[in-house]
Structures are given as structure tokens and as C-alpha cells.
Amino acid sequence: MGRTKLIAVAALAAVALLGAAALMGAVALPSGGGRLLAAGPTPDTLATRQAESEVQTVRKEGESVFVGATPQLLAAGAVPAYPPLPADIALQRVRIAPGGHVDTPGDDPRLVLLYVERGTLTVRNTVAAVVTRADGSRTAMPAGMTFTMGAGDAYVSPVRSGGELRNAGTAEVSLLAALLVPDLPGTPPATPAP
Numbered sequence: 001m002g003r004t005k006l007i008a009v010a011a012l013a014a015v016a017l018l019g020a021a022a023l024m025g026a027v028a029l030p031s032g033g034g035r036l037l038a039a040g041p042t043p044d045t046l047a048t049r050q051a052e053s054e055v056q057t058v059r060k061e062g063e064s065v066f067v068g069a070t071p072q073l074l075a076a077g078a079v080p081a082y083p084p085l086p087a088d089i090a091l092q093r094v095r096i097a098p099g100g101h102v103d104t105p106g107d108d109p110r111l112v113l114l115y116v117e118r119g120t121l122t123v124r125n126t127v128a129a130v131v132t133r134a135d136g137s138r139t140a141m142p143a144g145m146t147f148t149m150g151a152g153d154a155y156v157s158p159v160r161s162g163g164e165l166r167n168a169g170t171a172e173v174s175l176l177a178a179l180l181v182p183d184l185p186g187t188p189p190a191t192p193a194p
Contacts, residue, residue, distance in 0.1 A: 075115040075154030106162035119173030
């Protein structure tokens, strides 16, 4: 399968994360790259414009053009490996009560883009991960290390990884998770895990 098709399918996961009910952001693919990028003007740029007629849009092939709309990229990450196609795509919100946790086996076939909406999440991943912090900085986490993520932080959990997501705090944690799940022979379409 070609790199372009794989990147396009990965972009669908990020688009799903940005919301089905109210599109809060967008994803565009740079030519020749595998990273997901925000497309369109920033809120600061929009605030300085006097009229729509003044908007000069530079559009790359495959990117969306925003007029009277402001994209907000919530989460992004490099896709280290992709599950086989065809695949199902899903967006889920996960709420974890204080003391609650989600355990995922180390052979999980899903590619997951995880975004913390609120609360403090304690994570232990079976493979190395790169966390994109709310301020845009990135932190590399070695396999097996326990780390925390706060509101606005995100990471990609690659195929064949697992671990634990735990709420060690006193307030509910809310996450958005975009999942790409390979269609395995003899199985029904994927349903997001609780």
C-alpha cells in the first residue's frame, strides 16, 4: 500500500478526534510528510483582518480552506506503523472516575490518538511514546515508564502497544480517543471500548 494512502487514512483519525458534532479543527497533510498539521489561519490572524475580502488564502493540495471558521488542532502525532487495511475509525469519549482505570493488552491491534480534555491522567505504556503537551512541547517517554498527562496533552498509542490509563486523582478525567481498528477476518465491525 502506498505511503499517501496510509497518511490519508491516518488523517481521518485526527479529523474524527476534532469532533463529529461540531468541527473544532482540521487536519492537512504536507506533501511528502507523515505529520498531521493544523490548516488555515490562527485565531490571532483572524482577529486582525478587517473584511473577508482581505483574506489571502494560500492553499496546498488537499488542504481545507476556512472562511468565517477557525480551526483548532486538538491533538497530533506521528504514525509509527499502521494497521492493515481495511480499518474502522471511531471517536470515543472516555470518562474515568477517581480510582478508575483502563487496561489494554500489549498486543492491541488499534492505533489510538488520545487527548486529555480535563483532569490528570496517569499513563503506563508498554512501548516508547511521545507526549505532545498543551503548550506544544514534546516529551519522549521510554517504554514502561509511568507519566502524567493534563488537559490539552495528547499522544499516539501505536499498533501492538498496551498499558494502563489511570485516574489517581480526586476529580473525573475526560479523554477523547480516535481509534483506527483493523478489520480482522471473521470479526464484526469494531466497537469502541468503554
